Amino acid sequence: MKIVSISIKNISLLVLFAGLLLVSCRDKESPPPSPSINKYDTISNFQGLLVPTNGKLKVKVSYVFGNNPVELNTQFYNTIGGDTFTISLIRHYFSNLTLIGEEKSINLGNYQLINAAEEPGKSFEISGVQAGVYNQLSLVIGVDSVRNSSGLQEGALDPAYGMFWTWATGYIFFKLEGRTTQNQTFGLHVGSNTIIPINTASLSQFKIKSTSPTLTIAIDLKEMLEGPYNYSLPKDGHNIHSPSDPSNNLILNNMKDMIKVISIEG
Amino acid sequence: MKNSVVVILFLSLLVSYSACKKEPVETKEDNYAYDPTPFDLKLPTNLGWTSFPIPSDNPLTNAGVSLGRKLFYDQILSSNGTQSCATCHQQAFGFTDPNQFSLGALGQVGERHSMPLFNLAWAEKYNLSGHRFFWDGGANDLERQALGPIINPIEMSNPSLVPVLERLQEHSEYPKLFNKAFGSDSITSVKLAKALAQFERTLISSNSPWDKAERRQRLRTQSEINGMQIFVSEEKGDCFHCHGNLSSPFFTDYLFHNNGLDANPKDPGLFRITGNPADFGKFKTSSLRNLAFTAPYMHDGRFKTIMEVIEFYNSGAKISQTLDPNIAKHQKEGGLNLTPQEKMDLHNFLLSLSDSSFISNPQFSKP
Numbered sequence: 001m002k003i004v005s006i007s008i009k010n011i012s013l014l015v016l017f018a019g020l021l022l023v024s025c026r027d028k029e030s031p032p033p034s035p036s037i038n039k040y041d042t043i044s045n046f047q048g049l050l051v052p053t054n055g056k057l058k059v060k061v062s063y064v065f066g067n068n069p070v071e072l073n074t075q076f077y078n079t080i081g082g083d084t085f086t087i088s089l090i091r092h093y094f095s096n097l098t099l100i101g102e103e104k105s106i107n108l109g110n111y112q113l114i115n116a117a118e119e120p121g122k123s124f125e126i127s128g129v130q131a132g133v134y135n136q137l138s139l140v141i142g143v144d145s146v147r148n149s150s151g152l153q154e155g156a157l158d159p160a161y162g163m164f165w166t167w168a169t170g171y172i173f174f175k176l177e178g179r180t181t182q183n184q185t186f187g188l189h190v191g192s193n194t195i196i197p198i199n200t201a202s203l204s205q206f207k208i209k210s211t212s213p214t215l216t217i218a219i220d221l222k223e224m225l226e227g228p229y230n231y232s233l234p235k236d237g238h239n240i241h242s243p244s245d246p247s248n249n250l251i252l253n254n255m256k257d258m259i260k261v262i263s264i265e266g
Numbered sequence: 267m268k269n270s271v272v273v274i275l276f277l278s279l280l281v282s283y284s285a286c287k288k289e290p291v292e293t294k295e296d297n298y299a300y301d302p303t304p305f306d307l308k309l310p311t312n313l314g315w316t317s318f319p320i321p322s323d324n325p326l327t328n329a330g331v332s333l334g335r336k337l338f339y340d341q342i343l344s345s346n347g348t349q350s351c352a353t354c355h356q357q358a359f360g361f362t363d364p365n366q367f368s369l370g371a372l373g374q375v376g377e378r379h380s381m382p383l384f385n386l387a388w389a390e391k392y393n394l395s396g397h398r399f400f401w402d403g404g405a406n407d408l409e410r411q412a413l414g415p416i417i418n419p420i421e422m423s424n425p426s427l428v429p430v431l432e433r434l435q436e437h438s439e440y441p442k443l444f445n446k447a448f449g450s451d452s453i454t455s456v457k458l459a460k461a462l463a464q465f466e467r468t469l470i471s472s473n474s475p476w477d478k479a480e481r482r483q484r485l486r487t488q489s490e491i492n493g494m495q496i497f498v499s500e501e502k503g504d505c506f507h508c509h510g511n512l513s514s515p516f517f518t519d520y521l522f523h524n525n526g527l528d529a530n531p532k533d534p535g536l537f538r539i540t541g542n543p544a545d546f547g548k549f550k551t552s553s554l555r556n557l558a559f560t561a562p563y564m565h566d567g568r569f570k571t572i573m574e575v576i577e578f579y580n581s582g583a584k585i586s587q588t589l590d591p592n593i594a595k596h597q598k599e600g601g602l603n604l605t606p607q608e609k610m611d612l613h614n615f616l617l618s619l620s621d622s623s624f625i626s627n628p629q630f631s632k633p
Contacts, residue, residue, distance in 0.1 A: 149396050151321060152409045152456045159413055160427040160455040166414040167404045168539055169396065193396070244541040 048135035048203040049099070049264055055131070055211035059097070060123040061114055062262070063090060066222040072117060076181070079225045081232035085186065087221070089177040090116035091163065093142050093156070097126065100136035100200075111143065113156040113163060135204040137215070141197045141255050142173030148193050168243050169193055174255065176221065186238040190251045193243070197255035203264070210266035223258045224251060298442035300449040301329045305464070310472035312480045314515040318387040318467075324409065324460045326467060329447040332633070334465025336443065337458070339632040342433055344371040344422035351415070351462070352632065354380040358625050360556035361469065366567035374420040377533065379567030382560045384471040384624060385516055385553060393520040401549045401565040402535045403522055412462035413455060427455045434458070471555055471624035472515065479618070480515075486618070493615025496608055503579075503602060503612055507592040508551045517554035517619060523590040524548045526583030526597075527564060535565070546588050558620035572616055576609050 063070035065077045070087060078084050094112040098105055108126045115121035142148075143157065148170040152159060163172045173191040180186065201217070225231040229250045236247045305326035309317055320326060337343065338351045354368040355361040361383035367376045378401050386408060389398045397403025398411075405411035415421040416430055424430050434440045434453045441451035448457050478484045486494070496503040498512055508525070509517045522536045524547040531547035539545075549565045563569040569578065581601035583593050596602055604612065624630075 149406055151323065151407060152413075152459050154454060154456050158455055159459075160431060162426050162428075164413075165404075166410065166417055167400070169404065169406055242538070244538050246541070249541075 046133045046207065048101070048133060048206060048208075049213055049215075050133050050209040051129055051131050051211060051213070052209060053131050053211055055129045055213070056125060056127045057099075057108070057129050058123060058125045058212065058214040059094075060214060060216045061094075061116075062122070062216060062218050063116055064218050064220050064222075066220065070116070070221060077222070079222070079231065081225060081230040081235075083180060083225075083231075083233045085178045085180040085233075087176065087178040089175060090114075090221070092174040093140075093163065093171060094124075095140045095143050095147070096198075097139045098137065099129065099132070099134040100138060101132045101134040104130075104132060105134075106130050106132070111147070111153075111156045113161055135202065136200060137203055137261060138198055138200040139259065141199055141219075141258060142191060142252075143171045144196060145193050147171075148191070165191065165243065170243065173197065173252070174224070176224065180233060180238075184233075184238060186233055188240045188247075188251060190240055190248045190255075191243050192248065192252050195249055195252040197252055197258075199256060199259040201259050201261045203261055206261075206264045208264045208266050210264075214265045215261055216263045216265075218260045218262045219258050220260070221258075224254050227254055227257060229254055298446050301327070301446050302449075303328045305331045305468065307468065308470075310470065310477070310515070312472065312477055312515055314513050315472065316388075316391070318391050320387070320467065321407070321409070324463060326464050327447060329443070330461055330464040331468055333443045333447045334461035334463070335630070336633050337462055338465050342437065343416055343424075343430060345424045345429075346371050349422055354415075354421075355383050357627075357630055358559065360384060360471075360559040360625060362560045364561065366562050368421075370418075370420045371423050374423070376420055378565050379562060381550075382552070382556060383466060384469045384556065386469065387467045388516055389520040392516070395521070397522065397536060397539055398520065399550075402533075402537075403539050403550065408463035408466050409456075409459040412459045412466070427458075431455060431458065469630060471621045473623045474555060474621040475618040476615075477515070477621070487614065489611045489614040490618050491615075492608070492611035493613065493618075496604065496612045497615055502604065502608065504592060504596065505554075505579075505612075508590070509554050518551045520551065522548040522550055523593075524586065524588040525579075526585065526589050526593050527566075527568070527578075529584040529586050531586070533565065544588060547586060548588060554616055555619045556621055556624065557616055558622075559625055572613055573609070576604070576612055580604050580609065 068075065068077070070090070072090075073086055073088055076084055076086055092114055094114055095110060096107055097110050098107045106129070108129065110126050112124050113121070147153065147157065157171065159166065163175070164170070165172060170193055171191050172189045175187070175189050177185070177187045231247075231250060231254070236250060237245070240247050240251065242248065305328050307326055309315060341347050341350045343350060349371045354363045356363065359382075363380035366379060368380045369375060381401065386399070390407060395403070396406045399405040399408065400411065400414065405414060413427065417424050417427060431453050441453060444453050444457055445451040447461060475484060479486045494512065497505045506512075508519055508521070508523050510519055522545065524531070524535070528547065534546055536545035536548040537543065552563070557563070557572050561570060561572075563572070563575050569575045579593070579602055583589070583597060583601065585594065585597055
């Protein structure tokens with residue numbers, strides 16, 4: 001009996017000692033967790049897109065012409081400039097996708113070549129999106145002047161994609177091609193080292209918290225031909241194939257208000 | 267004992283045989299292994315020569331330069347396999363074409379004279395405008411420039427770079443050579459441009475009689491000295507504003523000027539690229555080196571001889587809105603008004619800038 005009680009005492013002492021040891025060890029290895037684990041988890045009153053931890057953004061692109069969805073080759077579209085046409089090709093760059101918040105904005109760089117005729121070419125993913133609340137998005141429909149004027153690049157900016165002027169400076173930002181009701185083809189290829197079409201879109205109409213949100217962006221081609229300059233194919237040219245064509249700048253100046261975020265899914 | 271000796275002998279023979287047999291196979295594979303050994307670029311040492319910038323993503327390597335040289339001379343780059351870069355850029359003519367206008371792969375006639383190729387890389391140092399190569403500044407680095415003629419419809423006339431890359435990729439040796447130069451056998455437009463640009467950066471011409479005189483290896487003739495004074499005199503030749511002063515060994519400012527060829531230029535020149543009316547009729551200043559080999563002269567090859575060019579500056583420049591002020595100021599007196607002897611002296615000075623070792627350098631010839 002006596003022996004047993006001693007051994008129990010010993011055991012409990014041992015356990016206590018071991019426990020103390022463990023605690024002290026843990027104290028050394030990791031400091032007590034800070035009271036606020038992630039401040040974005042505690043914010044309930046936010047507008048826009050909340051990314052709680054490093055996340056991944058998926059962007060889907062769709063095309064509209066004013067209020068109508070764009071269907072290649074079949075649908076006719078009218079402009080204030082007086083043209084009626086079908087659209088056969090839409091290819092363009094997206095770059096410098098930037099998420100803008102009240103505390104910070106992050107430029108995700110990200111050069112993408114978008115081809116309206118290919119489903120896989122109409123969406124892309126960007127990882128490494130920092131935690132934050134974002135209520136605005138901006139992007140360049142085209143390529144910034146740094147990348148546009150220096151060196152050759154692989155990936156989406158590979159000149160083999162044919163979105164590159166080898167006898168002038170830089171990239172073709174946007175190719176819009178089609179056929180008018182007068183059965184005349186047109187090809188508007190525009191790009192510039194000085195006029196960079198930066199587009200911004202609001203996110204504050206949404207309230208989405210997600211580490212992997214999917215944004216759907218609508219691009220309005222009507223803006224390209226109507227706002228502020230009303231482009232006319234017979235007057236301003238059915239074809240633009242050089243950045244020094246004066247009509248090139250008319251279109252590029254129109255390309256600053258083309259995007260709208262139509263949905264965010266968490 | 268006897269047996270074991272025989273066995274050992276046999277074994278050692280086997281070993282040495284297999285070693286012998288293996289060796290050539292290994293070296294053949296090694297020939298195409300990625301090899302970033304830097305190219306030993308020998309920059310001239312005369313006063314005034316400086317180093318030039320090399321893009322950090324395209325350092326000169328032995329494998330890259332030699333691949334670029336092979337590509338430069340290979341007709342595989344043209345749509346129908348009839349033309350290489352060297353068709354219109356012939357070493358014997360300072361890497362230009364002796365014809366006023368070159369013919370394209372399909373026989374198309376060009377609109378500008380083929381440009382001579384030498385000392386190109388310094389343009390990337392002395393011209394910071396972003397418009398550097400081609401007569402009209404349509405490319406701002408050698409990599410981009412290299413792709414232009416390949417898909418120009420009136421030159422090599424490929425519809426795009428894609429078929430060119432496919433032909434190279436299907437070739438028996440090119441994928442291996444690209445691997446050797448860039449560490450991957452997948453041939454891209456960027457690697458193609460990089461290799462051609464590497465070779466072009468090595469085309470340095472620095473051994474003319476003028477250079478030798480600078481290095482005290484020969485004496486200038488009295489006529490050359492007189493011509494040199496006319497070259498640097500603002501009242502006489504006034505050549506130096508665009509073609510560099512005598513402490514610059516390039517004989518070009520690498521910039522763009524309207525030198526008064528036409529009152530109403532047909533070819534808009536730099537304006538085509540910038541869209542700026544002040545650039546109308548401006549073309550890249552040619553280097554005065556190697557004039558003995560690079561006729562005809564000007565962007566449209568309109569002058570057949572050096573003397574015709576001198577006569578033009580002496581009395582023929584046309585006034586227009588964008589005419590270079592350093593040429594315009596002489597028009598009040600109807601031009602430079604050089605005497606026949608002064609023209610001859612200037613001519614002799616200009617000829618002393620021609621480097622015959624450059625056009626025969628085996629490093630630059632067809633491999």
